[in-house]
Amino acid sequence: MEPGGAAKAVSQMRRGVLEFCVLALLRDGQRYGVELLRELGSVDALVVSEGTIYPLLSRLRKEQMVDTVWQESPSGPPRRYYRLTEVGEKALAEFVAEWGRFRDGVEHILTASGGGQT
Amino acid sequence: MSTGADELVAAYLRELEREAERLPWNARMELLEDVRSHIEVALAETWPDGVAGESGGHATEAGDHAEAGDHAEADGPDDTLGESGEDPADAEAKSARVREILAALGEPREIVDSAVADEPGATVPPQAPPPGVPTGPMPGLPIPGPPTGPMPAYAFAPTGPPYRLGTAEVFAVALLLGGVFLFGIGWILGLILLWASPRWTVREKLVGTFVLPGGLGLVVWLITVPTSSRACSGDSSGFQHCTTSGWTLPGWAGLAVVALGVALPIYTSFFLVRRARQRAFTPSRADRAISGALVGFLVAVVAVFVVGAFAFVAVSGSGSAVTPSHTEPSAVASYPGDPVPPPSSESESAMPTASNFTSH
Numbered sequence: 001m002e003p004g005g006a007a008k009a010v011s012q013m014r015r016g017v018l019e020f021c022v023l024a025l026l027r028d029g030q031r032y033g034v035e036l037l038r039e040l041g042s043v044d045a046l047v048v049s050e051g052t053i054y055p056l057l058s059r060l061r062k063e064q065m066v067d068t069v070w071q072e073s074p075s076g077p078p079r080r081y082y083r084l085t086e087v088g089e090k091a092l093a094e095f096v097a098e099w100g101r102f103r104d105g106v107e108h109i110l111t112a113s114g115g116g117q118t
Numbered sequence: 119m120s121t122g123a124d125e126l127v128a129a130y131l132r133e134l135e136r137e138a139e140r141l142p143w144n145a146r147m148e149l150l151e152d153v154r155s156h157i158e159v160a161l162a163e164t165w166p167d168g169v170a171g172e173s174g175g176h177a178t179e180a181g182d183h184a185e186a187g188d189h190a191e192a193d194g195p196d197d198t199l200g201e202s203g204e205d206p207a208d209a210e211a212k213s214a215r216v217r218e219i220l221a222a223l224g225e226p227r228e229i230v231d232s233a234v235a236d237e238p239g240a241t242v243p244p245q246a247p248p249p250g251v252p253t254g255p256m257p258g259l260p261i262p263g264p265p266t267g268p269m270p271a272y273a274f275a276p277t278g279p280p281y282r283l284g285t286a287e288v289f290a291v292a293l294l295l296g297g298v299f300l301f302g303i304g305w306i307l308g309l310i311l312l313w314a315s316p317r318w319t320v321r322e323k324l325v326g327t328f329v330l331p332g333g334l335g336l337v338v339w340l341i342t343v344p345t346s347s348r349a350c351s352g353d354s355s356g357f358q359h360c361t362t363s364g365w366t367l368p369g370w371a372g373l374a375v376v377a378l379g380v381a382l383p384i385y386t387s388f389f390l391v392r393r394a395r396q397r398a399f400t401p402s403r404a405d406r407a408i409s410g411a412l413v414g415f416l417v418a419v420v421a422v423f424v425v426g427a428f429a430f431v432a433v434s435g436s437g438s439a440v441t442p443s444h445t446e447p448s449a450v451a452s453y454p455g456d457p458v459p460p461p462s463s464e465s466e467s468a469m470p471t472a473s474n475f476t477s478h
Contacts, residue, residue: 049224
């Protein structure tokens with residue numbers, strides 16, 4: 001397999017998974033963009049360009065998985081906070097269940113085939 | 119010499135704006151606002167949070183400066199990044215930090231690419247409304263009866279911008295424009311609401327305050343002051359002393375001033391409404407307070423009318439018990455030598471000639 005193929009696959013996976021990571025980060029309460037990115041940044045290779053999180057957040061808002069509030073901050077400019085809606089909670093719960101099956105399945109096949117990829 | 123932090127951010131946002139022309143108007147505005155806000159927030163948080171490791175020992179020094187001036191300078195996008203009056207080392211550190219922030223954000227093209235992928239309506243030409251936005255009834259129009267049209271219910275759900283205005287914002291804009299006519303204090307109330315709202319940035323609030331102070335009242339004041347300051351007083355010898363103070367403008371300049379005086383406040387109103395609608399609707403405390411006050415006011419008015427009506431019925435029911443101090447309206451109108459001229463006859467006789475000319 002060419003190396004570009006693996007990178008593309010990872011990039012597509014990241015795209016698909018990232019939105020649920022965002023939803024998961026909002027489970028414990030509302031957060032603003034910079035805060036979300038700080039959390040996501042602590043996980044390697046999850047976010048490549050921070051700016052791309054904003055179109056993603058915008059889509060989540062349109063799909064009513066999150067809603068947003070501008071709030072003044074005691075220091076500095078106002079922050080736009082994102083918080084999980086009921087729709088978002090439901091979507092997250094579904095993904096968490098699916099993700100477990102998906103991860104186990106992929107891992108099972110990758111390990112069972114004895115590392116033929118290398 | 120390093121490029122100023124201001125210019126770096128401005129150049130980045132310009133490029134982002136250019137790239138974002140591929141997006142529908144709403145999505146473009148939101149993305150620009152989000153990224154601009156991200157840069158501001160990231161910069162404001164840099165020093166108070168103490169990321170001393172990134173720029174070595176210098177960052178802690180800069181941190182002390184930044185913390186001290188934080189409240190004053192961190193609000194306005196233009197003022198935030200200004201480096202006038204700072205020593206060059208601070209400016210250098212700020213520029214370096216801005217470069218980091220922008221690098222982490224990624225290339226504008228990349229961001230817009232991902233926005234295009236996320237935006238189903240992204241391929242439509244700019245300015246066309248995205249398919250998700252209801253193009254049906256205007257917000258101000260009542261929807262008669264139950265909704266029988268093909269419009270699905272979710273189309274009315276408050277999703278993307280433009281968001282609706284809160285009561286506080288509506289009152290702020292209306293009072294800033296015409297509030298000065300409400301005993302003069304209306305404009306001040308508008309000002310308070312403007313500055314209390316989280317849906318305008320400091321820069322927008324400054325525009326709302328200074329373009330123009332008093333709203334439409336300023337131009338009215340400008341028109342009336344030069345004429346009304348001509349004060350005449352007749353003394354006992356029969357002479358009339360007239361003093362003209364103030365100033366009068368030549369016709370064309372006066373016209374220009376009046377045109378500006380009317381246009382600028384109206385423009386500001388549109389500007390404020392447009393900017394507020396780009397930010398999500400959140401019922402603020404001021405909003406609830408105003409709604410409460412309005413309801414209270416209406417209740418009070420109704421109560422006064424009801425009590426007044428009862429009092430009237432009670433007084434007229436008891437007949438002769440009318441208080442003698444009650445002033446009849448006829449007493450006011452019956453001054454001798456002050457006949458009320460029939461206003462209609464004169465104005466009507468004057469009008470037809472004028473309208474005859476204009477109608478041709």
